[in-house]
Amino acid sequence: YLLLNFDNLKSTHYNKVSAFRKRNRIRVYGTDVPNPFQSFDGLTEQYSIFRYIRRNIETAGYEHPTPIQMQAIPGRDIMGMAPTGSGKTLAYILPILQDMRRPEKVGYRALVIAPTRELARQIYCEFKKMSLSRKFKICILTKATAATQAQTPELRQKYDILISTPLRLVHAIKQKDIDLHNVKHLVLDEADRLLELGFLEQTDEIFHACSNPKLQTYLFSATLPSGVETLANTIMKDPIKVVIGIKNAATDTVNQELVYVGQEEGKLIAIRQLVQQGIKPPVLIFVQSIERAKELFHELIYDGINVDVIHSERTKAQRDAIIQSFMQAKIWILIATELMARGMDFKGINL
Known part of the structure; x- marks a missing residue:
């Protein structure tokens, strides 16, 4: 018993x-x-x-x-x-x-x-x-x-x-x-x-x-x-x-939306449309490579957008200053390579 x-x-x-x-x-x-x-x-x-x-x-x-x-x-x-x-x-x-x-x-x-x-x-x-x-x-x-x-x-x-x-x-x-x-x-x-x-x-x-x-x-x-x-x-x-949660699944704490753009050039058009519709900073944009990060930065800075870019070719002092400025809302949009994003933890990101 x-x-x-x-x-x-x-x-x-x-x-x-x-x-x-x-x-x-x-x-x-x-x-x-x-x-x-x-x-x-x-x-x-x-x-x-x-x-x-x-x-x-x-x-x-x-x-x-x-x-x-x-x-x-x-x-x-x-x-x-x-x-x-x-x-x-x-x-x-x-x-x-x-x-x-x-x-x-x-x-x-x-x-x-x-x-x-x-x-x-x-x-x-x-x-x-x-x-x-x-x-x-x-x-x-x-x-x-x-x-x-x-x-x-x-x-x-x-x-x-x-x-x-x-x-x-x-x-x-x-x-x-x-x-x-x-x-x-x-x-x-x-x-x-x-x-x-x-x-x-x-x-x-x-x-x-x-x-x-x-x-x-x-x-x-x-x-x-x-x-x-x-x-x-x-x-x-x-x-x-x-x-x-589910292995390798996207986090469920973020609302996600898939935008079909058809071709590579469509990505830039979609980003510009988001900006024109009115975005609420801070905004993070992740890209696959340093080259793509630089290209997107030059396109958006040409549009007069308050934007900066962070990747491994920038010096430590530059990267620290950019992160600090982004956290203080001095930068509205930050472009980051996917690997670089692994080292960043920001609160209150809206997009």
């Missing part, structure tokens, strides 16, 4: 967890997947999260975890797919800080790879926000910081967390300016890009440089094509896959 009653309790609990996941559009794949936590208080109860992290969550104004944060798995390799703006960054920062416990001055223990400097900067700011009072040393790898560490090897031991773009890090690895043997947490943010041909060779070199046998790998992205997912499975150990 006791065994039967226990089985009934297990079945009831399983059904409740399944219903909760279904309500929050959480799908999980893998073995021994832990239950999601339903509130940040639940995170404290379920994983005994440090009080300083809980305080920082409150200070940052995060009241409720998002679905991807509810199900991100401490201590496991994970592929996390969730729409843009769903809180993926916090989903990997919390378990990393919890596992690292405190600064140790033994060299880098966590490494986050991002495809753009802008995204790397946002990740850095989020780590700083969540690690307040713990004094973890966090480094964004730039030409200057890489040179400093090359000249002062003992400085490397003082850092705990490294955030970098792939090319910058691979160059530092080849120059032996960076030692990654102690890295336990490796994150690929925007993993679909980092495992595509443009970045794949660099990402592979980074993986080989992370030689810690206890390495945990986190892959997060809004989309993960099947070919990229197959490749990801070859570099991960017993991973759990978490999908929020």
Whole structure:
């Protein structure tokens, strides 16, 4: 009777967890997947999260975890797919800080790879926000910081967390300016890009440089094509896959409209018509290439529109100034390449 009653309790609990996941559009794949936590208080109860992290969550104004944060798995390799703006960054920062416990001055223990400097900067700011009072040393790898560490090897031991773009890090690895043997947490943010041909060779070199046998790998992205997912499975150990919403689907928080233009020239005509009908700034326009971004910029600036363009050929100072101006509504329309858009997070975009 006791065994039967226990089985009934297990079945009831399983059904409740399944219903909760279904309500929050959480799908999980893998073995021994832990239950999601339903509130940040639940995170404290379920994983005994440090009080300083809980305080920082409150200070940052995060009241409720998002679905991807509810199900991100401490201590496991994970592929996390969730729409843009769903809180993926916090989903990997919390378990990393919890596992690292405190600064140790033994060299880098966590490494986050991002495809753009802008995204790397946002990740850095989020780590700083969540690690307040713990004094973890966090480094964004730039030409200057890489040179400093090359000249002062003992400085490397003082850092705990490294955030970098792939090319910058691979160059530092080849120059032996960076030692990654102690890295336990490796994150690929925007993993679909980092495992595509443009970045794949660099990402592979980074993986080989992370030689810690206890390495945990986190892959997060809004989309993960099947070919990229197959490749990801070859570099991960017993991973759990978490999908929020429908895999590779467009986000449901944005009203979308498809405009058929017939030919390439029709795109410019359609944009001009939107402007003539009256648009409410700020407006973001994504294009596929730098060449297309430049062309569209010159067309719209000729029309007397308050527009600017951001892409990888512009200097860091120029890019920072453009983003600041856009956020201050000094620029009405911002044209961005699709890859560059990965590093930008703007509130209140109307179109």
